[in-house]
Amino acid sequence: MTPASVTAFCPGHISGYFKRVDGRDPATTGSLGAGIVISEGVMATVTPAERSSVVVRVRSREGAPAEVSRSSPPLASALENLGVSVAVETSCRLPISAGFGLSAAALLATLTATNRLLDLGLSADEIAEVAHETEVIFRTGLGDVAACQGGGRVVRTGPGIHGSIRRSFDLDAPVCAVSFGPIHTPDVLGSPAQMAQVSAAFPERQPETFTDFFACCREFSAKSGLETPAVQRVLAECDRHRIPAAMTMLGEGIFAYGDRACDVLRPFGEVYKMGMADAGVRIVEAVA
Template sequence: MTPASVTAFCPGHISGYFRRVDGHDPATTGSIGAGIVINEGVTATVRLSPHSSVVVRVRSPEGTAREISRTSPPLSFALDRLGVTVAVETVCRLPIGAGFGLSAAALLATLSATNRLLALDLGADAIAELAHETEVIFRTGLGDVAACQGGGRVVRTGPGIHGTILRSFDLDAPVCAVSFGPIHTPDVLGSPAQMAQVAAAFPQRQPKNFMEFFACCREFSAGSGLETPAVQRVLAECDRQGIPAAMTMLGDGVFAYGERACDALRPFGEVYGMGMADAGVRVESAA
């Protein structure tokens, strides 16, 4: 029996450093870099409907889901590409546009749920390819879809969803973050001057462990021209306490690692606690 609704979840991704790679089409365009796939992300519930609609909600610390939008051009585009109509509701806890890879997570969760609901028989690669193409076209991300296909601390050495990805599952302590607001990703990704500075700051070595990962992230953010004064203050305090930390890319915020990380970030604003995800997108229920 065809279910009336399907719910899927996709983890987010915090990027620590990246470099844009321009290909000859969206499939070969993307980025290389490194980050952490996190166990916070986006839950998408998709229902049968004669007309497509999207509702975006953010869940408060008290558990209330507040509606923030009734439109999502990337989601609408992806559904149109599939030639389907469904009603979509996405829910997340982390702030949108703040460097947590939530646009990629929303696409992967929505497309995975739609695939199951309508029995489209799409494979994981086909879903990821459409999600990645959508991200590139809307300039909402370059490497998050590739990362969110699985879990772990990731190092991406090739662009697109078929590029080489090295996954290390070496983060068993909390990952915490503080955000001071969004950085408008399309402005950064669409600026040749900013992209040139970002490319020049890209680390020349591949991190072998999480400490080297954070060191590479810090070198990158310092040289990229993206650090804000608020980010610099938080990073200085984390350095003082000996806590590994870096800037969220692309977002005006900081993520830190370890048992003392949340306490170190607390004086600077609302702290979002999470951990490393051990897997990528998954369908959670069908009813």
């Protein structure tokens, strides 16, 4: 029996450093880099509809959802690519366009739920291919879809969803973050000069431990030209307290690790506390 609605969840992804790789088409274009797949992400509920529609909500600290948009060009494009129509409602707690990989999470959650609702018979790889190509076309991300297919601290050494990914599950303390606002991802990814500086800042080594991961991220952000004065002030405070921390890519914010991280970040704004995700996108509920 066809469900009346299906809900799927996809974790977000905080990227610490990256390097664009231009392929022959969107499927082979992507990035190398490293980051953390986080326990916070996007919940997407889809229901049958004659015409596709999208409602985007962000939950407050108290959990109350507030509608922030009634459109999402990437989601609309992905659904059109599949030749289907559904009504979509997405919900998240983290700020949008702030370096938490929520565009990729929204695509993966929505397409996974739609696949189940309409019994499309798509594999997880086929869903990820559509999501990744949509991200590349809209310049909303390059490597988040690949990372969000699973959990852990990830190091991506190949572009696209079939590129080589090493996942380490070595973060058992909280990951905390503050955000000062978005960095318009399409502007950065679409700027040849900015991308050249970002590529030159890419670390030559692959981090084996979370300590070295944060060191690589710090080296990258310092050389990339993406750090802002606000970001630099928070990083300096984290250094003073010996808290591993780095800039969120791409967003004007900081993520830090450890039991004391939230306390150190609290004077700088609202703190988002989360953990490392142990799995990727998944169906949460199918209502008959």
